[in-house]
Amino acid sequence: MKEIRYFYVPNASSAGELPEEEAKHATRVLRLQCGDQMILVDGEGGLFNSEVSVVSNKHCLYNIVETLPCQREWNGRIALGIAPTKMMDRIEWMAEKATEVGFDEISFLDCQFSERKTLRTDRIDRIVVSAMKQSHKAWKPQVNEMMSFDKFVSEPREGRKFIAHCYEEIERKDLWLELQNTPVEEPVTILVGPEGDFSITEVRLAMKHGYEPISLGRSRLRTETAGLSAVMMANLSKRQM
Numbered sequence: 621m622k623e624i625r626y627f628y629v630p631n632a633s634s635a636g637e638l639p640e641e642e643a644k645h646a647t648r649v650l651r652l653q654c655g656d657q658m659i660l661v662d663g664e665g666g667l668f669n670s671e672v673s674v675v676s677n678k679h680c681l682y683n684i685v686e687t688l689p690c691q692r693e694w695n696g697r698i699a700l701g702i703a704p705t706k707m708m709d710r711i712e713w714m715a716e717k718a719t720e721v722g723f724d725e726i727s728f729l730d731c732q733f734s735e736r737k738t739l740r741t742d743r744i745d746r747i748v749v750s751a752m753k754q755s756h757k758a759w760k761p762q763v764n765e766m767m768s769f770d771k772f773v774s775e776p777r778e779g780r781k782f783i784a785h786c787y788e789e790i791e792r793k794d795l796w797l798e799l800q801n802t803p804v805e806e807p808v809t810i811l812v813g814p815e816g817d818f819s820i821t822e823v824r825l826a827m828k829h830g831y832e833p834i835s836l837g838r839s840r841l842r843t844e845t846a847g848l849s850a851v852m853m854a855n856l857s858k859r860q861m
Contacts, residue, residue, distance in 0.1 A: 625650060625658050626753040628760070632660040632668055636681060643680040646672075652680065661753065663760030665690055690758045692722075694858040696779070697807035699725040701772055702847045703814035706735035714844035715744050718851040719751035719761055728766040733816035741765055769818070772811075773826045779807030783831040784846060785823045795834040795850065799857035810834075810850040815843055 627642045629635050638646055646652045652672050660668040660682070667690040674681035700723060704711045715726060726744070730737055745763045752760050780802055782795060795810070802808065811818075811826065818826075823833060836849050 625652075626756060627658055627660050628663060628749050628753055629660045630662055632662040632666055632670075633684065633687075638680040638682065640678065643678060646680045647675055647677065657685075658682065659688075659756075660684070661758045661760075663749075663752070663758070665692065665758050667758045692759055694722055694855050695804040696858050697725070698723040698851060698854045698858065699727070699777070699807065699809040700847055700851055701727040701729050701809065701811040703729045703731045703734045703769075703812070703843065704736045704739050704766070705815065705843050708736070708739065710842070710844045711739070711847075712744065712747050714847045715763075716747050716751045717848050719748050719757070720755040721848070721852050722755075722757065722759075722855050723761055723851045724759070725762040725764065727764040727772060729769045729772055729811070729813075730766055731769045731814050732819040732822060734814045735816075737766075739766060769822055770825065773822075773829045773831060777807075777809050779809065781809045781811075781826075781829075781831045782834045783811040783818065783823060783826045784834055784836050784850065785813065786817050786840065787820055787823060790820070790823060790827075790833050792833045792835040795836055796853050796857070798832070798834060799853055802857070804858045808854050810854065812843060812846045812850060 627638055629638060654672050654675055656672045658670050660670050667688040669685045669688055670682040671685055672680060673683045728739060741763050748761050748763055827833060836846055
């Protein structure tokens with residue numbers, strides 16, 4: 621049986637045509653023809669069984685056959701704030717895998733000990749879209765531009781807020797245990813620092829703004845591993861039982 625392909629189409633219920641890059645992939649790589657089936661996702665929970673209606677070199681039009689039932693596997697909202705690594709392939713890998721697991725938002729933090737001060741969020745966004753389609757999800761994580769740590773923690777955010785760090789002099793709670801005691805509908809935000817950790821000043825500043833200091837376990841994790849571990853814990857704690 622031929623595999624039905626997934627395509628990302630914002631406003632898919634009314635657009636009627638694949639975006640340019642998706643159209644190129646559909647027509648030039650997959651060589652879809654009129655009458656072929658495809659699944660469209662709009663990134664906001666919409667999932668549509670569709671049929672190709674018109675094909676040309678640069679365009680691929682479709683008709684929606686039916687709106688498919690779709691329920692998100694986790695409750696609440698999961699947000700990750702993370703300092704990007706010096707080697708971008710590591711943070712790109714993390715964004716891809718976190719999308720496959722399932723979360724809602726990623727923000728990039730410019731911290732005191734950050735090794736990377738800039739990054740291309742458009743590239744991260746494309747990786748997230750690809751992972752969303754590959755894992756057959758209808759929700760696309762929001763990808764935010766990089767901002768200073770101080771600005772991020774000072775902005776109001778709903779729900780519980782956590783900051784992971786390794787300072788022995790600041791008491792930490794276990795993230796997994798704290799998530800077990802958090803209502804599944806309550807949003808959570810988790811911050812992960814650079815390879816050299818947040819500065820102790822940054823940790824204390826975050827605490828002043830309501831962030832709870834936490835540990836991700838006994839092992840000392842690389843930044844991208846810590847970020848993925850945090851997302852996985854949050855996702856599992858918010859699953860529909």
